[in-house]
Amino acid sequence: MGCRVDGPGRVKMNSESAYKSAEAVLKGLKDFQKKTAGYAFRRLYEADDSTRRFLVADEAGLGKTLVAAGVIAQAIEHLQELNTERIDIIYICSNQAIARQNVDRIKRRLDIDTRPLAERITLLPHRLTTLNQPINLIALTPGTSFNSASAEGVVEERIILFRMLSQIWGDLGPRSRKVFVGGLATVSRFRDYEWWYPERAFDESILARFQNLVGGPDSQLHQEFIRVLDYVAHRDTTEARRRRRGFVAKMRRYLAHACLDALDPDLVILDEFQRFRHLLNPKTESGELAQRLFEYEHEQTRVRTLLLSATPYKMYTFSEESGDDHYRDFLKTVEFLGGGEGSVGTLEESLREFRWQLPSVASDGRIDEAARKRLIELKGQIQSSLLKVMSRTERRGNVGGGDPMLAISETTADLDVGDVGAYLSARDLAAAVDAPGVMEYWKSTPYMLSFMDRYRLSDRLRNAAQEGQNGDITSIVGGGSGIQLPRRRASDRRPIAGGNGCMRSLLQDIRDSGLQEMLWLPPTLPSHNMGQDFNNARDATKRLVFSSWAMVPRAIAVMASYDAEREYIPDPDRASRYISQGLRINDDAFSLFSMIVPSTYLADVGNPHRYSNGSSPHELLELIESQLRPRVIEFTRDAPREGPPQQLWYAVAPLMLDGLTPVTMRSLLQTSIVESYDDDADAADVPAWTRLTTRIRNGLADPSSLGRPPSNLLQVLAALAAGSPANVTLRSLSRLTGASTSDESLKEEAIRAARSFRAFFRTPTSEGLLQNVYEPGVTVGEGSFVWQRVLAYALEGGLDDVLDEYFYVIRESLGDEAGPGVLVDKLNDALHIATGRLDVSEWKTDETGLTRVRYPMRQHLARRYVSDPRSSADQQASQHLDFVRAAFNSPFWPFVLGTTSVGQEGLDFHWYCHAVVHWNLPSNPVDLEQREGRVHRYHGHAVRKNIAQAVGPKVFERVRGAAASGGYLNPWNVAYQIASSRFEGEGGLIPNWVFTGGDARIQRHAPVLPLSRDEQRLEALRRTLTVYRMVFGQPR
Known part of the structure; x- marks a missing residue:
């Protein structure tokens, strides 16, 4: 199929499909990524001695997914030049969370559509209705697609098999479902699931291939099915289950082969390759299936495989410093890349001699000249061999030494x-x-x-x-x-001891950091001085805690949250039966209305970028009041001076300032966003909201009916201008998108965000913090209502700067195509997961013996990131974890995330975290590297802190210059423009991944018991990590 350029940076394949050209995709990469993508493509497709397999082994967090996008873009154009009719790209990774994250990135970079995810290859018949698109990008997970350990698979696979065999062999009979029931208790339950998965047309190519493999009604397999059915129909014995499992497992294998063949793969991407090296062994069942994919050939081209892994081999020894065990798995990897046995002999000898020669280098760097020349020669030989099948970039670039962004904390567990x-x-x-x-x-x-x-x-x-x-x-x-856990102490809201050294260390760390007094992290680049609580926590970052045991994240989530919560809600009665009284929708919630509905005038006047960078929150309010005072005097001049003050002014005044009439107000409030006010509210809120808006609209129509303005009207309007979630969001969206604060669609998104903030502030823990822990440094009128504390907290906590930073990193993650609606969706996801519950066990003893009861405790400041082994809804559980990760990657709760090492490779946790806690030491350097790679990534929290420290004053010179003329600039766009122009180096690694112009570093915490074996294991890990990197020829 031919192609043509259709506009700048666009390629068009017939009239139905357009996507970015390779040139446009590569232009969006950093220089080192672009070089890697170009080199990998040439080795795979263009070199005289090209290879069918190539490994990109860039260090964790350096954007290997984006490199893959660059290779894919070049491969697509290359295959089109060969007139390839249909291009199938298979993306394989270790779990659905990584697939959703990384396939979305590839899709956006290439601007192509992708098939729905099929976590198991045997689910493709339900996921793919057609493979006739010019370009197909399909994601699979090998643990389920190639692993036959679970012989009967999941129920959806068995439903697919039942329906496909029914089409091929005809009616299987009323008893036939008995063969496919699997782990379900009854055939009736199987029928229930059939209803849940409605029938749909199967992809014709998959169905045809499957039929060729299993044969028609006269085939031996059909006769085998009849024999199995006759045996299991009236038996529920071990032998019946064995025969049933054997037949279903065989059908699953045939279906997997049919699906693989139907894919017609041109390029296979194996992401985090180290997670499934077992697929490289063709002698296993799963390896045989995978080899069909890796070795696939058709008339026009042979499949190419791009492997991505920062840690592509596993070391077999922990503390030994001699022997060849260090190289064994690495050489197997090189053998696979090079195409078979006998391809690594010379490399193995060079590596062995290189290791022997290294001790000739003295600790001060001195070395005999002959030894130096030999080491250089060996390094060249190793490099030449490896560059044929792999490439690697490390953060240290050419600066030498260790990772300049890593700080090792001496943490002990007493x-x-x-x-x-x-x-x-x-x-x-x-x-x-x-x-x-x-x-x-x-x-x-x-x-x-x-x-x-x-x-x-x-x-x-x-x-x-x-x-x-x-x-x-x-x-x-x-x-x-x-x-x-002492349940009575928890019920009485009394302190609970940490219980072991690691937990005591963590809880003390959280208290010392000031995070217990925070609903969100202080902004990295504040535009004004913050309140005392936030100033105390200026250096704080979130913590990612890795453990070897799934129960540890449960303990961390419960205990760290409780340790903070007993300060938020000290009353035991309120803790168990908490009903929020603040921010309720009622007939006179006028201040709340103005926190939900934005005002262009107040948003503009309240822009902190218009005022001095050194202003305190109190001074900022005074400056805003001075700007508002003439207008407020003007529209209250004819208001009554007698009678009780009417808070209706709080809602009507912002509308007056915007020049709204009852008609234009109705237009704003009749958006579906406001009228469907029911997802975060009580049922009574909807009619109450209608009554409230009617009163406001009537007051706007007849200002003479408003009554006497409150004496603090000016002060409240200034606080709304500075801290109303609606106005803050409106400003922040305007800064990033360039749209005006008067844009109606932007206002609608601000309303959506403000409603989520209302729900966030109404949780028991948020409201408790505001009422019982937070001490306002500014006054918003008389009294101490929740709405007043919210406005003060938003101002003192720099919510403007918090959202500027958050929306910036979200767009960095999702791409420039992420508009206001997507940004607010992500914000809402983060705000709505702030509080959850975990069941805790209590073993009770009495005269009858021992019983276990379970009771709930809240998780909020800390949460766990571990899938529930009891959940049968894999997809739903995985998506819940996506929401937890999204909240951790926001400035809001949770501040501590407990997890295990399993399946986290490739996931992002770095936007607001630069501290990793190794609760249990990993057993090998691969896990150590992968754990810390979760937070040592592009534009991470530590890098942003250092950039803010280095260029902050220059940033606000530009930002305030724009604000003086009524313009809006996102400070982080400006910060990276300045930092890149002043400091960029190492092909873009500086300042995007590595920047030491400030005090922040990636923190490695490993709390170990004094004098325990873990102290020696930690030191051995550090030494082993050096040896691990040395195999690449890049020791630190």
Whole structure:
């Protein structure tokens, strides 16, 4: 199929499909990314000695997905020059969260459509109705697509098989569903799921290939099906289940082969390749299936494979410093890339000699000249071999030494008497129920019985309780010290001890940072002085905590949240039955109305960029009041001077300032966004909102009916101008998009955001913080209502600057195409997940024995990022985790995220976090590198802090110059323009990934017990990491 250029930077394939040209895609990359993408493409397609497989091994966080987009764009144009009719690009990654994140990035970069995600290749018949698009980008996850460990798969796969076989073999009979029931209890449940997945037309090419593999009604497989059906129809025995599983597993394999063949792949992207190296072994069932993909050929081209991984091999030794174990897995990887056995012999010898020669370099860098020449020669040989099949970029560039952005914190986990008592109780309990040793549990998790779920200790304890085996068990649990959370203390809102050294260290760290007094992180680039609480927390960052145990994130989420929450809601009665009284919609919620509905005039006057950068919140309010005073005097001149003050003025005055009439106000308020006010409100809020707006509209129509203005009207209007969530959002969207603050569509988005802020401030924890912890430094009228504290908090907390920074990083993440609606969607997602609940276990003892009860505790300041093993709704659970990650990647709660290392490779956690806590040490340098790579990424929090420190004054010179003439500039656009022009180097690595012009660094915390084996393991990890990088020829 031919193609032609159709406008600048666009390529058109017939009349139906347009996408960005390779030139346009590459132009959007940083220089080092562009060079890597070009080199990888040439090695795959153009070089005389080209390779079918190439590895991009850039260090974690350097944008390998964007490099892949550049390779894809070049490959598309190359294949079109060969008149390829249809181009299929297969993106394989370790889980759905990574697929959603990275496929969206590739899609936006190339401006092409993509198929719906199919986490299992055998689900493609339901996901793909056609593969006839000129370009198809399809995402798969290998753990489910190539792994046959679960023989019968998920229920949707079995429904697909049942329906496809029914089309191929005809009516299978009324009993046939018995073969496909899988783990469901009954055929009736299978029918329920059939209703849930309505019938749809299968892709014809997949159906035809599957039919060729299984044959028609006379085939041997159909006869086998009949025999299996006859056996299982009236039996529910182990043998019946074995036969049923065997047949379904065989059908799944055939369907997987049919789906792979139907894809007709041209380019395969294996992202975070180290997660599925097992697919490289063609002798396994999953490896055989994967090899069909890697070795695919058709008439016009052979499939190419691009591998992405910062850590493409695994070291087998932990602390040994000699031997070839360090290279074994790496050489296997190179062998796969190079096309088979015998391709790594010379490389292996060079690596071995290179390692032998390195000790000749003295600690001060001196070396014998002959040894120096030999090392350089060996380095050249290794580099020449590796560059044929891979490339690598590291952050240090050419500056030498270690990572300049990394700071290693000397964190220890202390030990006290209570910890020892908890260990002894846990040890005795494990012995009583015949469970394995508990040393690692004890070191990791305080109050372990409260947070354990599906561990052998808790399972055997539950079994013992059910079987009435009480005795010693009851006495240990009842009298045991520190093995379960003291529920009574939690109910009474009393302090709860950390329970172990790691937790005490974390809780103290949170308290010292000031994060317990925050609803959002202080802005990195403030346009004015902030309130005392926010100034105290200026250096704060979020914390990403990695553990080897799934119960640790549960404990962190509950205990860190409770430690803060008992200050927010100290009254036990209110804690259990909390009903928010603030920010309610009622007939006279006039101040709330003006916090939800923006005013162009107030937004413009309240723009902090118009005023001095050194202003305090109090001074800023005074400056805004001085700007408002003439207008307020003008439209209140004829107002009554007697009678009670009417707060209706709070709502009508901003509308008057905008020159609105009842007709134009109705136009604004009749948007679907406002009229459908029900998603974050009580049912009574909707009619109350209607009555409220009617009163405001009537007051606007007849100003003489408004009554006497409140004496603090000017002060309240200034606070609304500065801190109303609606006005703040309107300004921030205007700065980033360039649209006017009078733009009606921008106002609608500001209303949506303000409604989410209302819900955010109405949660028990947010309202409790505002009422019981926050001490306002500015006054907004008389009294101490929630709405007044919200306005003061927004001003003192620099909400303008917070949203400027957040919208900037969201657009950096999503691309320039992300408009106001998308930005507000992301903001709303982050605000709505602020508070959740986790069940905590309590083992109760009485005269009848031992029972377990579960009770809920809140998680908000801290949350866990671990999939629930009990959830059968994989897709729904994965999407929930996406929301949790989105909230962590915002300035709002949670400030601490507890997770495990499993499946996090490639995910972003860096926008507001530059501190990683290794709660449990990883077992190898791969995991250490990958963990810290989650926060050491493009435009991360530490880099932004340093840029703000270096160029902040220059930024606000420009921003205030624009504001003086009524213009709006996003400070972060300006900051990076200045930083790039002054500091850019290393192909764009500086200042986008590495910038040391300030004090912020990526923080590595590893709290270990003094004198424990973990101290030696931590040092061994550091040494092993050096050896790991040395294999690439880039030791630090």
